[in-house]
Amino acid sequence: MYRHSKRRVLERNNIVGDDSTVTPANYPHRLSFYALPPLEEITLDQFELWAIDRLKVLAEVERCIVNNITGQTMESLLKPVLAEHLPLGTHGSAIESERKKDHYSHYILRLAFCRNEDLRAKLVRLETALFKYRFATDDSNDRKSFIQDLNLDWEQVSQQEKDTLAAELAHATVPSPAINETYFKVDFERVCDLVESRRVLVKRGKAYVPNSLQQSLIAAEFSSRLDQALMLTARALPRLEEDQRLVPVLTHLSSGFAWQTYSGPIYSDEGFTADSVAALDRAGHFPLCMHNMQRGLEVNQHLKYEGRKQYGTFLRAIGLSVEESLKFWRMMFKKVTDDKFNKEYAYNIKHSYGLVGSRRAYEPQNCVHIGMSGVGRDEIHGCPYKEFSPDRLASELREMGITDTAELSKIRDLTQKHQYSMACTRVFELTHQGGEPSKETIMAPNTYFSLSYEHAKKTELSQS
Structure with a gap:
């Protein structure tokens, strides 16, 4: 249907984010918060196929969630699927093209899944799970560089406050932190998973999170930002109705994944x-x-x-x-x-x-x-x-x-x-x-x- 056709599928109209741009050479990290919208031209074939490839990855992520699969078993299942449909290496000549596909496919799914609350919640949940997996398997130096570039507004707990709360921190934090552990203080709503599992101290509305559990902080920030971005995208989505080629593709992407409907042979x-x-x-x-x-x-x-x-x-x-x-x-x-x-x-x-x-x-x-x-x-x-x-x-x-x-x-x-x-x-x-x-x-x-x-x-x- 879209063979050989080309158009600017993510336009400069704030549908997918702010007015900043991402150029093909501007992917410094394997990890991404997808803060800046892509504005390069891609074909409609790429538009649909890249989104489908990402959906296949997210379907495997959902399978792991549904079946309570974690750790090494999850890695063994996700690794080949990612390698086939959404590879994301740390070196080699394909880095730019791989990260571009990852970046664009994420934004395409924002367009497809922003239409209602259920779809938005589903995408946030699965994209956050994928981010957490990538964060856990990323190179430690790259991960550290990525976090530094985020400039997150976490309040570091002073040594004096740590000393005052030493006993409470030791009993409340699971696993027990190292003696010189760095702590960050954030609103407890930002780390609901840690609060629910009773792994951190909560005091006066703040959660005291050790550096060793920073993955939950990062993932919560990723989830929060994506949720807000999807609501902004939903408000701007009517602008796409002018293009009758694009809307059916987006509808198909979201409806076909809503329940992972069977798409095999019918005899x-x-x-x-x-x-x-x-x-x-x-x-x-x-x-x-x-x-x-x-x-x-x-x-x-x-x-x-x-x-x-x-x-x-x-x-x-x-x-x-x-x-x-x-x-x-x-x-x-x-x-x-x-x-x-x-x-x-x-x-x-x-x-x-x-x-x-x-x-x-x-x-x-x-x-x-x-x-x-x-x-x-x-x-x-x-x-x-x-x-x-x-x-x-x-x-x-x-x-x-x-x-x-x-x-x-x-x-x-x-x-x-x-x-x-x-x-x-x-x-x-x-x-x-x-x-x-x-x-x-x-x-x-x-x-x-x-x-x-x-x-x-x-x-x-x-x-x-």
């Missing part, structure tokens, strides 16, 4: 029918959440609304047509009369396919959405790794062929740490790949189906 050409569903489940192509609902349907001959929505959008996204979907649900709801089915259920099925009502097809739910959904009495939707008891989950996994005690223990540990997607991914690895690590973490039931179905096709092809 419309496979000719799946109402009768195919049970067979696909028996073949092991359904993740545990969808297998649980299929089994519940077969036993109860009914599924409550949230379950129908979760399962129905999954079936639509694997390629079941609306006609076959109507046949499937009619076939499963054996106790319901034709008249009741047509009045109470058929319309909702057509609505989910975008044929009536708002005429927008429902997106299949991903693991984040499913994990956040409430599961009431007599309901069987939701995430089994979250909702099932340890004993029931172990029993279900044994039925799937996972009998190794050590592996069952690992999966249980993952669920206890709320790393449900990681648990589901491990189940896929054990049932499809002989325990070999998967190249993709399962973040949506349809991803599980796609990986399983493609694996079966490759296996069949290799045996023919």
Whole structure:
């Protein structure tokens, strides 16, 4: 759509910041607060592709947050994704181009995510997490130089005040500071994470933060500035409405990432029918959440609304047509009369396919959405790794062929740490790949189906 077209996508109209400019040669540090807006020309292809690359990185950051992944495990997951989509080295001939892409892609996402409070909060949270990761892995000398250039208005605690509060500082600060530790005094709202975890002394509205915990101070400053900048961007955004090429791109970027919607293949050409569903489940192509609902349907001959929505959008996204979907649900709801089915259920099925009502097809739910959904009495939707008891989950996994005690223990540990997607991914690895690590973490039931179905096709092809 934008091939070979070029325009000034970030104009001199204060949409993205103040009136200062950043030139391509003006990236002194690997780390950045993105204080100055970029004003060089880039192509619309670059505009969209750079933003998509950054979204892929932020999606991996969000996966780590959702699954409580930190430390070395987080680094092992983020490092290859950053290297592929958003490299940011400290030396070499590509420094300028890498930092330019990082700078521009950040500002493009400001434009895409400034539209409402939820999107702004999401971007601030993920960009701050990415900044903290980069800060922790940056060269110590570069990091020190970066902090000095920020000229932050932190009040350094005098030696006299430190001596007066020595006992309180020693007991309140975790881990215990060194004897000659430098302390900074800031409003406690600026380091809520440290206050919440009781790692600093709070006195008269001020938090006493040791230099060893400066990452939280820096990250809080980054978060605060980005939040303010996004609100300024939102007020200026209407100026972009004049360009009908740019607005659809921004809308697509923000809406496509709002729930990390499934964007893999939909098998419309496979000719799946109402009768195919049970067979696909028996073949092991359904993740545990969808297998649980299929089994519940077969036993109860009914599924409550949230379950129908979760399962129905999954079936639509694997390629079941609306006609076959109507046949499937009619076939499963054996106790319901034709008249009741047509009045109470058929319309909702057509609505989910975008044929009536708002005429927008429902997106299949991903693991984040499913994990956040409430599961009431007599309901069987939701995430089994979250909702099932340890004993029931172990029993279900044994039925799937996972009998190794050590592996069952690992999966249980993952669920206890709320790393449900990681648990589901491990189940896929054990049932499809002989325990070999998967190249993709399962973040949506349809991803599980796609990986399983493609694996079966490759296996069949290799045996023919």
